Amino acid sequence: GGMEPEEEPSVAAVREVCEEAGVKGTLGRLVGIFENQDRKHRTYVYVLIVTEVLEDWEDSVNIGRKREWFKIDDAIKVLQYHKPVQASYFETLRQGYLANNGTPVVTTSFSKESTLSDIR
Numbered sequence: 033g034g035m036e037p038e039e040e041p042s043v044a045a046v047r048e049v050c051e052e053a054g055v056k057g058t059l060g061r062l063v064g065i066f067e068n069q070d071r072k073h074r075t076y077v078y079v080l081i082v083t084e085v086l087e088d089w090e091d092s093v094n095i096g097r098k099r100e101w102f103k104i105d106d107a108i109k110v111l112q113y114h115k116p117v118q119a120s121y122f123e124t125l126r127q128g129y130l131a132n133n134g135t136p137v138v139t140t141s142f143s144k145e146s147t148l149s150d151i152r
Contacts, residue, residue, distance in 0.1 A: 041076035049080055053099050054089030057082040063125050066117070077121045 033048035035041060042059055050056055060079030067074050091097035102110065104126045111119035 045076060045078045051090045054086035054092055055082050056084040063121060066121065
């Protein structure tokens with residue numbers, strides 16, 4: 033998703049994950065800011081500590097989006113072929129957690145009509 037005018041990246045991240053994946057939580061650390069020179073935009077990637085998982089959310093109601101949970105290594109495998117840029121975000125996250133000996137879990141979301149390449 034994108035940022036609204038005058039919206040801070042951290043606020044946009046919390047809003048977008050609720051709209052697209054139906055989860056609420058506490059924003060954790062900034063994983064990184066990834067710049068795409070070709071498309072002239074930045075992607076801010078954060079850790080979210082999930083505190084609530086909604087049964088119905090904006091994109092599930094409007095476009096039939098579903099939610100699926102992955103361990104980081106599995107998310108990387110799923111994304112590597114179709115969304116290599118997003119896979120790199122999780123690679124960065126994994127490197128940080130390997131240093132801390134953590135085992136976090138991440139979520140992606142997709143719509144019924146989507147192909148694997150639409151997974152975010």
